[in-house]
Amino acid sequence: MNSTEQSNASCVSIQKSTYEHININTLLQPLGGIRQYIEKGEHVLLKTNLLIPSDPIKAVVTNPAVIRAVAQMILEIGGIPYIGDSPSGQFTKRRLEKTYTKSGLTALANDLGIELNYDTGVTKINISDGKKLKKTLFCDFVLNADKIIAFPKIKTHSFMIMTLATKIMYGAVPGLTKTKYHSLFIRRAAFADMLLDVLSVRTPDLFIMDGVTGMQGNGPSGGTPVSLGVLLASDDAIAMDLAICNMLGIEPIGIPTLRQANIRRLWPSEIQYPLLSPDDVHYSGFLLPSTIDLLVPSSKKRRQQPVPTAKCTACGQCVEICPKKAIRIIQNRASVDYSKCIACYCCHEICPYEAIKLEFVT
Ligand code: SF4
Ligand code: SF4
Known part of the structure; x- marks a missing residue:
């Protein structure tokens, strides 16, 4: 550096x-x-x-x-x-x-x-x-x-x-x-x-x-x-x-x-x-990711989770990259076990079909 x-x-x-x-x-x-x-x-x-x-x-x-x-x-x-x-x-x-x-x-x-x-x-x-x-x-x-x-x-x-x-x-x-x-x-x-x-x-x-x-x-x-x-x-x-x-x-x-x-x-x-x-x-109105929370008080932080959608082709790339082995293909669609997910968003990043949405955990 x-x-x-x-x-x-x-x-x-x-x-x-x-x-x-x-x-x-x-x-x-x-x-x-x-x-x-x-x-x-x-x-x-x-x-x-x-x-x-x-x-x-x-x-x-x-x-x-x-x-x-x-x-x-x-x-x-x-x-x-x-x-x-x-x-x-x-x-x-x-x-x-x-x-x-x-x-x-x-x-x-x-x-x-x-x-x-x-x-x-x-x-x-x-x-x-x-x-x-x-x-x-x-x-x-x-x-x-x-x-x-x-x-x-x-x-x-x-x-x-x-x-x-x-x-x-x-x-x-x-x-x-x-x-x-x-x-x-x-x-x-x-x-x-x-x-x-x-x-x-x-x-x-x-x-x-x-x-x-x-x-x-x-x-x-x-x-x-x-x-x-x-x-x-x-x-x-x-x-x-x-x-x-x-x-x-x-x-x-x-x-x-x-x-x-x-x-x-x-x-x-x-x-x-x-x-x-x-x-x-200067550029006004640049959209940050919906996952930003570093400037939010911890009491108000809400985690987002990856949700596979109907665009999924069951290609398996997210299954391979998930570091916690939290994804399986079930009935031709990726399915996430949220008890294992650490919200790293690698699956969202690698999906070639933009088939994974990020949604707030309710
Ligand atoms: S990478 Fe995308 S298209 Fe491939 S299995 Fe995962 S969600 Fe489905
Ligand atoms: S966010 Fe990370 S840990 Fe969670 S399912 Fe996707 S790749 Fe796996």
Whole structure:
């Protein structure tokens, strides 16, 4: 993490953008340009957000137009970009193929002549100063990179409220190990601390946030796209996430990762905005998930539970991912045993048919 003490000032570059006209040069210029981060001959992981196989128009995954613009710039200076992530579910070549193709990255990689990662190797890593995790499995394709540029997306998250730059490296934890951590870290604060531990294993050198089209409501896969029209760049994940809260009018202490980062004294003392400020791109009425309750007095908190609907095709993906084995297929529909459910919302996140609703427990 670049801002390890509260005395550090951080820089967040913000510009208005569409997917048709992306000017990465201008965005990165206040940070020193791409050469500040990448040297000729370096293998550069473009760590995208590939939650599930999904058409980019749905705003579930990072839009390939943003990755294309950065990959072209890296190629121009002689770097060797490659694209990778570990989506939800099994970390297998087959699932990667499906995810890349549906998300528009196979076509992009073929067009630019760059590689998509298919290495599913993992290594056990010690995190000596981890608060919740002292060791973890980590994907080799991340560890093998000379440099990492991460591409988070502005999205809501039913469990973590927002999934932004501080959560992007959870995709470096392989497949179903992520599911195990939901079972180990049931409370939001503990899960957020685990995410900060993961981020510290290999913090990206640069973050470029896709906020052209974001997601609001019950994300990270079941919300609705929202046109925000921005790109952000920074080498400080926390500064970037604070800037987005500012832009969307969200109280940052209500976001578990930012709240735990504040407790760890990781917030920068100052954020500089050399291009636009969050006020310049302010968006009113952004819808947070219905599950937000961090700012609600505990006496008034009401839990939400996942409810499979008639859209269910009995594909079984939620059964596989549920960390508490709380879901079975009964009469061709997913059925939840609420006595086992810990409200992690992994089932809601992975369902490819948006067949799981979140409803208040009565
Ligand atoms: S709820 Fe969704 S993920 Fe679960 S079995 Fe039905 S369609 Fe598949
Ligand atoms: S049923 Fe869904 S929300 Fe409940 S524990 Fe399983 S995956 Fe998590």
